[in-house]
Amino acid sequence: MSTSMINGSPLKAMLRFAMPLLFGNLLQQTYNIIDAAIVGQVLGADALASVGASSSVQFLVLGFCMGITAGFGIPVAKFFGSGDYQKMKNYVYNGAVLTAGTAAIVTTACALLCHWILNILSVQPDIYKNAYAYLLVIFLGLPFTLMYNYLSSILRSVGDSRTPFLFLAFSAVLNIFLDLFCIIVLGWGCAGAAIATITAQAVSGIACLVYIIKKKEILWLPSECRKVSSRTAKELLTMGLPTGLQYSITAIGSMVMQSANNGLGSIYVSGFTAGMRIKQFTMCPFDAMSTAVSVFCSQNLGAGKYDRIKQGLKEGIAIAVGYGLFAGLILIFGGRTLSLIFVSREAADVLNASAKYLRCMGYFYWALGILNITRMTTQGLGYSGRAFFSGVTEMFARTIVSLCFVGMFGYTAICFADQTAWLCACLYIAPTCFYCVKKVASHTQYDLQ
Structure with missing residues (x-):
């Protein structure tokens, strides 16, 4: 079902949209956690370190993929909100062409540079072989x-967040069985965990395609809409590239941070890996709500409803900050217990490292709510370049902490690098977001005169 969010209660519309997206994000993180849990419990702490040693570069590449495709969906949501379905379908087609081209370029480049990437990350010799096998797959x-x-992203742009969730739910269950089969039965080790993950991802992607072809008439593309347009492609890239690069530029700072952490030894690599998995899981509500606010603002931008944009932004921030305070308390007081999912009680040093990382993060988790909502709203309003700069701010903050303070304070500096990045980015993007909302309002009022 395609759902318009240009009428009714903004909060109810966003929450209704966000809930399937939240469950989908939780499931996606669930099979990431299952990968790490099976690897850590079955293959040991060194294997867990192998899987986690490249997590920052995975975030860089996968974040770029998610960011650019999310950016391609912004004009689709805008034209869906305005009711211009002919133009919307042409943007869908051009976005598909650009996505295919991106897949060819990024896959080839990453596969060829895999060894170089691991060397840049200072991956230790004792875990290098397994880390390479996992990352290449x-x-x-x-x-x-x-x-x-x-x-x-396209389905969500037309208000359907339920269908991607259902397919992701199926693939998450499939991933559990594939993990066990590839790692325990076939004995493929870390590479088996990666094979299970991408197979499950392929199933969910193919299922979405079949569903659109069979059921989603609003996204069917007649011949007159299947035309490559340089103007359309340029607009899509103008939205998609800054969004993708924002994820990637943020991840560069994480790569510098992870490289510094890798140099501290396998205990801290394993502890950091366990903490990161828990962090990614607890971030899911932030991602779901910020995506809902972004799509809400894009649709209402197309409909010219400024007041709803302003109201949706404020309500989104309130929900995100409230969740951040709640999740922060869980990380502070329950981080060590949660880390037992990945690490046995005997590995006390690894548990301590993971618990410390989560505890330090919990005090500032509320800031991540403000950052995500305001950044995604800025993107949804069409100001991807301004949102991208918040990623640059995060990158510099993480890099400075990693290069200047890890040598003096060791793992403690790693534990405060993320929070420093969030606060610095918030100082820029929060006022920028409210400025963009006012700017959109002035254009809307001008157009109505």
């Missing part, structure tokens, strides 16, 4: 990752 599966993320 993830890279080779990027076309399926882009396929699912683009199709789900």
Whole structure:
């Protein structure tokens, strides 16, 4: 079902949209956690370190894929909100062409540079072989990752967040069985965990495509809409590239941070990996709500309803900050217990490292809510370049902490790098977002005169 969010209660509309997206994000993180849990419990702490040693570069590449496809969906949501379905369909087609081209370029480049990437990350010799096997398989599966993320972005742009969730739910269950089969039965080790992940991702992507072809008439593309337009492609890239680069530029700071952490030894690599998995899981509500606010603002921008944009932004921030305070308390007091999902009680040093990372993060989790909502709203209003700069701010903050303070304070500096990045980015993007809302309002009022 395609759902318009230009009428009714903004909060109810956003929450109704966000809930399937939240469950989908939780499921996606669930099979990431299952990968790490099976690897850590079955293959040991060194294997867990192998899987986690490249998590920042995975975030860089996968974040770019998710960001660029999310950006391609912004004009689609805008034209859906305005009711211009002919133009919307042409944007869908051009976005698909650009996504296919991106898949070919990114997959080839990443596969060829895999060894170089691991060397840049200072991956230690004792875990290098397994880290390479895991990362290479993830890279080779990027076309399926882009396929699912683009199709789900398009479905969400027309108000359907339920269908991507259902397919992701099925693939998450499939991933559990594939993990066990590839790692325990076939004995493929870390590479088996990666094969299970990309296979599950491929299933969800193909399922989305079949559903659109069979059921989603509003996204069917007649011949007159299947035309490559340089103007349309340029507009899509103007929206998609800054969004993708924003994720990537943020991840560069994370790569510098992870490289510094990798140099501290496998105990801290394993502890950091366990903490990161828990962090990614607890971030899911932020991602769901910020995406809902972004789509809400895009549709209402197309409909010219400024007051709803302003109201939706304020309500989105309130929900995100409230959740951030709640989740922060869980990380502060329950981080060590949650880390037992990945690490046995005997590995006390690894548990301590993971618990410390989560505890330090919990005090500032509310800031991540403000950052995500205001950044995604800025993107949804069409100001991807301004949102991209918030990612640059995060990158510089993480890089400075990693290069200047890890040598003096060790793992403690790693534990405060994310929070420093969030606060610095908030100082820029929050006022920028409210400025963009006022700017959109002035244009809307001018157009009505």
